[in-house]
Amino acid sequence: MTIVRAHDFLSWRNESRRLLAADVSPADVHWAGANETLFGGEQATEAKIGSVASVPKEFLRLAQTAALHRDDDRWNVLYRVLYRLTHSEPSLLKVGIDDDVRRLELMNQAVSRDMHKMTAFVRFRRMENSDPECMVAWYSPDHHVVKAIAPWFSRRFGGVRWSILTPDECAHWDLEKLTFTPGVPRSAAPASDDMEHLWKDYYASIFNPARVKVKAMKAEMPVRHWATLPEAEIIPNLLAKANVRVIEMAKNQKSSAAEFVPRTNDLQQLRAAASVCRGCELYARATHVVFGEGRPDAKVVMVGEQPGDEEDLKGHPFVGPAGRLLDKAMLEAGLDREQVYVTNAVKHFKWIERGKRRIHAKPSGIEISSCRPWLEAELASIQPELVVCLGATAAQSLMGRDFRVTTERGIFFPHRWAKQLVATIHPSAILRMPDRRDEEYALFVHDLKLIAAKVRELEAASRRLS
Amino acid sequence: MDVQAKLRILADAAKYDASCASSGSKRARVEGGIGNTTGVGICHSYTPDGRCVSLLKLLLTNYCIYDCSYCVNRISSDTPRARFTPEEVAFLTVEFYKRNYIEGLFLSSGIIQSPDYTMEQMARVASLLRTEHKFGGYVHLKAVPGASEELMLQAGRFADRLSANIELARDNDLAQLAPAKSHGAIEKSMQQIAHGILEAKDKTMRSGKAPQFAPAGQSTQFIVGATNATDADLLGKSSALYRRYGLRRAYYSAFSPIPHADPALPLKKIPLVREHRLYQADWLMRFYGFTAEELTTVVDRNLALDKDPKLAWALRHREFYPVDVNKAGRAALRRVPGFGVRTVTRILQIRRYRALSLGDLGKLKCAVNRAKFFVVTSDHNPSALQIDGVKLPERVVPQVRQLSLFEAAETARSGEL
Numbered sequence: 098m099t100i101v102r103a104h105d106f107l108s109w110r111n112e113s114r115r116l117l118a119a120d121v122s123p124a125d126v127h128w129a130g131a132n133e134t135l136f137g138g139e140q141a142t143e144a145k146i147g148s149v150a151s152v153p154k155e156f157l158r159l160a161q162t163a164a165l166h167r168d169d170d171r172w173n174v175l176y177r178v179l180y181r182l183t184h185s186e187p188s189l190l191k192v193g194i195d196d197d198v199r200r201l202e203l204m205n206q207a208v209s210r211d212m213h214k215m216t217a218f219v220r221f222r223r224m225e226n227s228d229p230e231c232m233v234a235w236y237s238p239d240h241h242v243v244k245a246i247a248p249w250f251s252r253r254f255g256g257v258r259w260s261i262l263t264p265d266e267c268a269h270w271d272l273e274k275l276t277f278t279p280g281v282p283r284s285a286a287p288a289s290d291d292m293e294h295l296w297k298d299y300y301a302s303i304f305n306p307a308r309v310k311v312k313a314m315k316a317e318m319p320v321r322h323w324a325t326l327p328e329a330e331i332i333p334n335l336l337a338k339a340n341v342r343v344i345e346m347a348k349n350q351k352s353s354a355a356e357f358v359p360r361t362n363d364l365q366q367l368r369a370a371a372s373v374c375r376g377c378e379l380y381a382r383a384t385h386v387v388f389g390e391g392r393p394d395a396k397v398v399m400v401g402e403q404p405g406d407e408e409d410l411k412g413h414p415f416v417g418p419a420g421r422l423l424d425k426a427m428l429e430a431g432l433d434r435e436q437v438y439v440t441n442a443v444k445h446f447k448w449i450e451r452g453k454r455r456i457h458a459k460p461s462g463i464e465i466s467s468c469r470p471w472l473e474a475e476l477a478s479i480q481p482e483l484v485v486c487l488g489a490t491a492a493q494s495l496m497g498r499d500f501r502v503t504t505e506r507g508i509f510f511p512h513r514w515a516k517q518l519v520a521t522i523h524p525s526a527i528l529r530m531p532d533r534r535d536e537e538y539a540l541f542v543h544d545l546k547l548i549a550a551k552v553r554e555l556e557a558a559s560r561r562l563s
Numbered sequence: 564m565d566v567q568a569k570l571r572i573l574a575d576a577a578k579y580d581a582s583c584a585s586s587g588s589k590r591a592r593v594e595g596g597i598g599n600t601t602g603v604g605i606c607h608s609y610t611p612d613g614r615c616v617s618l619l620k621l622l623l624t625n626y627c628i629y630d631c632s633y634c635v636n637r638i639s640s641d642t643p644r645a646r647f648t649p650e651e652v653a654f655l656t657v658e659f660y661k662r663n664y665i666e667g668l669f670l671s672s673g674i675i676q677s678p679d680y681t682m683e684q685m686a687r688v689a690s691l692l693r694t695e696h697k698f699g700g701y702v703h704l705k706a707v708p709g710a711s712e713e714l715m716l717q718a719g720r721f722a723d724r725l726s727a728n729i730e731l732a733r734d735n736d737l738a739q740l741a742p743a744k745s746h747g748a749i750e751k752s753m754q755q756i757a758h759g760i761l762e763a764k765d766k767t768m769r770s771g772k773a774p775q776f777a778p779a780g781q782s783t784q785f786i787v788g789a790t791n792a793t794d795a796d797l798l799g800k801s802s803a804l805y806r807r808y809g810l811r812r813a814y815y816s817a818f819s820p821i822p823h824a825d826p827a828l829p830l831k832k833i834p835l836v837r838e839h840r841l842y843q844a845d846w847l848m849r850f851y852g853f854t855a856e857e858l859t860t861v862v863d864r865n866l867a868l869d870k871d872p873k874l875a876w877a878l879r880h881r882e883f884y885p886v887d888v889n890k891a892g893r894a895a896l897r898r899v900p901g902f903g904v905r906t907v908t909r910i911l912q913i914r915r916y917r918a919l920s921l922g923d924l925g926k927l928k929c930a931v932n933r934a935k936f937f938v939v940t941s942d943h944n945p946s947a948l949q950i951d952g953v954k955l956p957e958r959v960v961p962q963v964r965q966l967s968l969f970e971a972a973e974t975a976r977s978g979e980l
Binding site: 188191192194199213216217218219220221222223232234249252253254255256257290292294295296298299300302303304305306307308309310311312313314317318326328332335336339462463465466493495496497498513 | 566567570571574575577578591592594595596597598599601605606607608609610611612613614615616619620630638639640641644655658659661662663664697742912913915916917923926927
């Protein structure tokens with residue numbers, strides 16, 4: 098039994114050439130790789146033995162990679178394959194189901210994967226106060242791949258100075274050439290970086306808490322690498338909060354009337370279905386659903402905010418103080434109340450308790466959007482010529498959150514649910530401004546007159562069409 | 564609003580684009596600059612949902628003037644809004660890249676002001692990256708349909724990949740759900756991109772060196788399940804797009820109902836397995852020699868959910884089997900359920916030296932349990948005798964189980980069936 102030592106590909110090749118020249122069978126050789134260190138063995142030089150045998154290029158490629166594997170048995174496997182290739186089985190590598198070839202391939206795969214993972218998982222930190230900028234990473238590869246993969250980093254990050262520190266050896270780039278030094282402990286690398294909080298934020302925002310697949314993540318990003326990945330620090334936290342976030346998401350998701358809206362254009366059926374709506378939490382404290390009222394073929398639909406105290410008790414829209422003010426203003430502006438369908442953006446009364454009174458509370462964005470399917474179903478059924486939004490809630494429900502009633506009132510917009518849409522203030526706003534009541538009321542009537550004129554114009558247009 | 568707050572909103576809003584590929588482009592680093600692309604994409608991280616993080620995926624803004632019913636960023640939605648400046652996006656990209664967090668940038672955007680204005684802003688990010696930061700990493704820009712050809716060409720000079728999303732398989736669905744969009748305008752953008760790519764290739768052929776144009780090609784994305792379009796519609800459309808504009812990839816994204824959705828949209832989430840089957844079918848069309856028409860039948864215009872489309876085809880065409888692994892050609896071997904493209908290549912290589920037995924197939928890491936019913940091997944293979952049996956489907960179809968989102972994403976990435 099011959100005992101030979103190898104510590105890298107070149108030394109293995111030199112020894113193998115010697116053994117092959119003497120025709121030593123793999124069974125009679127033991128390759129010792131123990132107590133090898135990368136810098137302990139002397140650097141091998143090309144042996145002065147001429148070519149002893151030719152092997153496929155493919156083998157050299159495989160062998161060079163497999164030589165970086167941490168398994169000491171690699172030299173034995175390599176020599177066995179080499180011996181078989183040069184003796185009776187020149188096509189051995191083509192038979193992927195041979196045990197030795199398979200072993201070689203597995204080692205080759207493990208090393209390639211390790212190199213690939215290194216390109217993925219190295220995380221640079223900027224050296225504090227470095228000028229010019231210097232980036233430093235600490236990493237712990239599975240195999241002896243630092244030298245082999247360092248050129249990849251200099252190609253990509255050639256414009257910056259960097260060092261990659263590992264326990265085995267370190268690579269350094271000074272903008273011109275790569276140098277290698279012995280391994281160092283982790284404490285040699287910077288402990289933090291000022292971009293890491295943004296990176297962690299990004300990582301947290303793209304994680305979908307509804308799909309926790311820890312095993313899949315760990316298969317691709319093994320836990321042994323987590324120590325050097327800044328984002329891995331927040332994984333336990335993300336996982337701990339995932340359940341809570343899912344419950345919150347489900348709550349927000351459930352917050353829509355959509356599933357209660359029947360697929361029909363019949364207003365009576367819609368009204369009946371609305372009475373049991375649980376699309377948001379408001380139903381719990383309200384007396385009635387206050388659905389829209391008016392002719393199913395109305396040319397004008399007026400949309401308010403939400404029912405008030407009186408509306409809630411009676412179950413009809415615009416029957417309280419604001420409704421009475423609206424009736425009065427419409428009369429003055431020459432709008433026929435009988436021809437108009439009135440409804441609200443939110444169909445339940447939202448209130449807070451003040452002593453014995455129920456005080457109106459503004460519906461939230463989620464409540465408005467949860468209720469919108471009802472409003473849209475009403476509009477889809479009636480197909481009005483004109484939609485009049487009374488107040489910001491209605492306007493924003495139909496025109497988006499950027500809509501401002503103060504600057505855009507009285508302007509007619511084309512809209513998907515009607516030929517035209519226009520917004521003005523809500524009559525209850527006038528009631529809440531006692532010192533400016535008369536001016537605001539006049540402005541409101543002015544807007545309604547514009548609307549009355551537009552209604553006549555639209556009617557004339559549709560008469561011409563028919 | 565600071566960059567951190569914007570990042571949270573605009574990263575969250577960007578996750579509806581399925582594409583995360585960073586492969587297929589080769590770009591050397593410029594002198595004194597940072598970044599290159601090597602043709603191989605790298606997944607730099609994985610989130611706890613099992614998905615890979617390769618690109619910094621952002622929207623430039625989630626403000627949008629369009630009102631596409633299926634989209635959370637439609638004008639009528641009340642999602643929180645933010646807008647990055649081009650400089651902020653370039654800064655984040657370069658700083659993340661320098662720390663080796665990412666392969667590059669995937670930038671999309673809501674439509675602000677006009678398609679031209681939006682495209683110009685996005686092209687500006689790419690131009691900042693390439694010229695001011697000398698950035699050589701991967702850049703994927705969303706092409707805004709309706710933007711001028713000039714802007715599209717400008718974007719293509721800086722980007723590695725451009726993609727115009729086709730959104731829905733049928734034009735009349737688009738007219739209904741996304742009135743501002745049409746197949747006409749979207750395909751016009753695809754045509755412009757395809758033209759730019761061809762022209763750059765042509766110039767390179769003639770002069771040896773020419774400015775690159777979207778070297779990683781173009782891709783597109785379908786939303787699946789927002790309308791009653793069938794899988795046959797989807798596959799027909801994607802195969803036409805592959806053919807017409809030389810697309811590299813089509814992505815299929817399952818429609819998930821958004822809060823306060825349009826009443827015209829379905830309320831139910833589509834089964835994720837449908838998305839998965841579409842990716843499988845797409846892969847069969849591109850690498851396995853199947854045509855779109857073969858994958859569905861006249862009777863059933865949708866792919867079967869309980870078995871993969873290749874197996875479904877095999878069970879409909881029993882006369883095609885068994886295939887002799889030691890004699891059959893590449894095309895026939897690719898039609899064996901359980902054999903992938905690489906398995907077939909290895910079989911062809913190995914059988915020159917020795918005949919393959921059933922046990923050998925086991926060592927090739929292919930799905931022998933499925934394949935064994937459809938092949939003849941050098942040894943006795945009793946399973947192949949069942950090929951005409953009525954019980955074959957239940958023997959070969961694996962136990963039904965819930966398919967997860969991760970598997971669909973994995974299929975999107977690897978295409979392994």
